[in-house]
Amino acid sequence: MFNPISNVMNTISLSSTAIKNMFDQLQQNFSGNLSVKVKEHILDIDNEFGRGRIRGITFKSGISLLEFDVKFSQDFTLRAGTAENPPICFAYCLRGKVTHSFGNQSNKKVLENFQTGILTNKAFEENVLHFTKGEHIKISLIVVKTTSNQNILRKHNLNYRIQKSFLRGEESKNSIYIGSYNLKIADKIQQLEAIQQRGIVRSLMIEGLVHLILAYEIQQHTDDVKNKEMNKGNLTHRELGAVREVSKTIQNFPESQHSISELSHQSGLSPGKLQEGFKLMHGTTVSDYIRALRVEKAEELIKTSDLNISQVVYSVGFTSRSYFSKIFKQKYNCSPKEYKEKQQLMSLSA
Incomplete structure (x- = not known):
């Protein structure tokens, strides 16, 4: 149970991978305000445990989205058990960093901001996420359900193809891949957060963007495998963040007469670094990006x-x-x- 006055790292254990049950358990531990609209669960927290929002939604395709946008007031560990057929999890860290380990193993991997991660488990093995006190974390997890029942699997072609690609017909093993930095995914997650529509339109737009983000994550894995060595480019974390801030400025004021020299000065990046960042994040030049927004x-x-x-x-x-x-x-x-x-x-x- 989560104990806010303890000086040791606290632990929350989730016994179910179903979104509804998971959020019931999270609400019991964190308190906060839990709202459910259609199949979208939102837990808002603003108390002694921390501040922020946890969101989860399940789609008919057997794919779920789980998002953490939180700053906790204590270090703590979140332990999530898996089933006989563990899901395949695609992670993206938009802000901060999260540390992961399997079960009681001491070996840990760190997912930093702007990085992708792909996770598979042994049957009934736990995933353990370690959150650091006072650090603002934004992480999105796309969870793809797996099954050994081929008749059920073939009804969901996307799940079938993902399971075939990453498990190759074998039993799931403990494996975590930490990918290259990818700013295009950050852009799509921002679009996901900006959806204002309601009802079926909202559900369809969220599902469409989740599938697009999933496609980007799989493509990133494919590119990394081809390159063998992860290509992080020449941009640092600070420079990647600066590119995002410039993008936001252009999005908010596309009508302004932005110049490369002005944007470079504003961001503290050289014109070359700025263009490299826009190629990475948007797949285009600064000028073409401005023109498209206009x-x-x-x-x-x-x-x-x-x-x-x-x-x-x-x-x-x-x-x-x-x-x-x-x-x-x-x-x-x-x-x-x-x-x-x-x-x-x-x-x-x-």
Whole structure:
């Protein structure tokens, strides 16, 4: 049981991998406010144990998402038991670091921020996560259910392919892979956190992004295996964090006239490091990233505002209407004018 006044590391043991049972146990230990909407469980904590949020959701495909966004007031260990057919767990650390070990083994692995991890277990073996007092941790765990029943497995093609790829028909073993740094996943997790919709739309958007994050994690593993040696690039943790902050600035103010020199000065990164970070995080250059955000914002304004095309063009930071029309048509396969006319026709017929 979690004891906030103890000076030794505290332990919480979870006896079930089912999200509902897991959150009932977490709520019993941490107190806090537990809310359940559809199949999404959210535990908000703001007490002597710490502050933050733990979220979990299960999809029909047999895939679950578990997220920790917390800062605990004590060191503690979370022990989670597994079943006869342990799941395959894909982890991503967005902030801080988490230490993992198997059962009572002393050998520990550290998952740092911006790193991916893939975890398999022996049957009935425990996963042990070690959290450090006062450290803000943000970690996402995508849990893929496994089974020895081939008829059930083939009903969920994605699970079947993942199980086949990582277990290769053999019994699950204790294994943890710590991957290269990957900022694209951080970007997708931010999109996951930003979802405001409710009901079935929310569930579908979360599930879609979870599948996309899972694809990025599997691709990262594939790339690392091909490269044999993990390619962490030349960027440090601080530099990776600086790239994320620059990305947020551009996302919040795409209409500003950002220059590479200004962004480099703001971030403390050289132009080369900044471009390297954007290639890593977004798969594109800084300029192309800014341009893409402006076009997306322009599309939204054309659809929802009364501004004419010229007003839209200048409000999102473009200086040439003809250039804007060209790249808008490349993205949406119609001109801004045609798009606005279609929106007006739909509005009149509604």
